[in-house]
């Protein structure tokens with residue numbers, strides 16, 4: 240049996256914010272049961288027990304949503320209790336949570352620290368730009384509260400990284416955003432290109448990221464990161480770390496750089512399992528952890544189909560000088576399908592120009608690391 244990574248949505252798509260670009264609202268609206276409520280302790284117990292029955296070597300429980308803190312701190316205290324109860328072979332356990340930071344206080348932060356949670360905190364750059372899209376139900380920006388959470392994390396030495404959605408506005412201000420993060424002392428950054436609605440043509444929303452926007456953003460970000468890197472100030476940017484990993488001959492940890500999708504266990508609040516966070520849709524339900532084992536779920540026909548149909552068939556990629564690094568990118572960027580087939584990656588031109596501009600410098604860094 241392999242190690243197991245789960246991504247659990249203990250509060251389904253429920254959230255205390257209303258970010259205007261949120262892809263999970265779109266996912267919820269595309270399925271029969273939009274909201275699965277809060278995960279019960281019974282479902283959590285079955286999930287944890289079956290995860291330890293299945294996994295060898297290592298198991299990861301990552302929590303996300305919607306907003307996973309809405310499940311309350313007691314839910315996570317129960318998790319730790321269950322991990323102790325069912326980890327009979329004493330395998331390595333990783334706990335992680337992705338949050339908007341709105342309800343985090345000293346008690347939460349101390350809990351994350353004491354239980355070695357790796358936390359992802361969503362913060363889209365500086366105040367004006369973050370507050371543009373990341374608003375609450377009254378339309379109020381959430382920036383001050385999120386920054387307060389970052390300070391609480393610092394106080395308790397919580398391990399956290401910052402996630403930024405690269406939308407049209409962020410893309411125009413890459414330099415300012417990067418410098419803001421640097422000033423705050425954030426060392427671990429992840430930039431996610433903003434998704435448009437599934438099945439819709441890309442580029443139609445006010446926040447939509449075009450390939451040109453993305454190209455400019457990535458080049459700006461790289462120049463700043465590279466200058467810091469060569470001056471001994473190493474900031475981790477997930478995409479760049481993955482590129483270096485590939486150049487150095489390792490498998491990237493990011494699924495969109497492997498040439499095909501992988502099947503993860505993304506688990507909704509009722510125990511239903513899906514292969515990827517972007518496809519928590521009825522048509523991709525692999526099973527339910529309450530009545531099946533992880534072995535059955537992960538080897539299901541649908542899971543295999545999910546991988547098979549992601550294998551890159553874009554003929555442009557066959558001749559591309561950057562294929563060994565890019566590998567075609569994320570399937571979700573090849574929507575909407577045309578005649579049942581995935582289209583060319585929407586961000587292809589951004590990747591090409593980015594690699595052309597940066598590869599010699601990536602190679603130079605890789606040589607130094609070697």
Ligand SMILES: C[S@@+](CC[C@H](N)C(=O)[O-])C[C@H]1O[C@@H](n2cnc3c(N)ncnc32)[C@H](O)[C@@H]1O
Pocket residue numbers: 254258260261262263303304305306307337338339359360361402403404431432433434435
């Ligand atoms: C769906 S949220 C769930 C966790 C938590 N509520 C949060 O905001 O961190 C997970 C991540 O997806 C990002 N996200 C939301 N909508 C997106 C979109 N349209 N494109 C790309 N990332 C998006 C969020 O900013 C967040 O970093």
Ligand code: SF4
Pocket residue numbers: 254255256257258261262263264304305306339
């Ligand atoms: S906080 Fe997270 S789940 Fe909530 S609306 Fe924003 S991106 Fe979506």
Ligand code: SF4
Pocket residue numbers: 494495496499500501502514515516517549568569570571
């Ligand atoms: S759709 Fe994208 S994020 Fe999902 S498994 Fe495939 S490559 Fe990874």
Ligand code: SF4
Pocket residue numbers: 553555556559560561562565566567568584587588590591
């Ligand atoms: S840059 Fe474009 S053509 Fe080249 S591998 Fe990536 S998606 Fe394919």
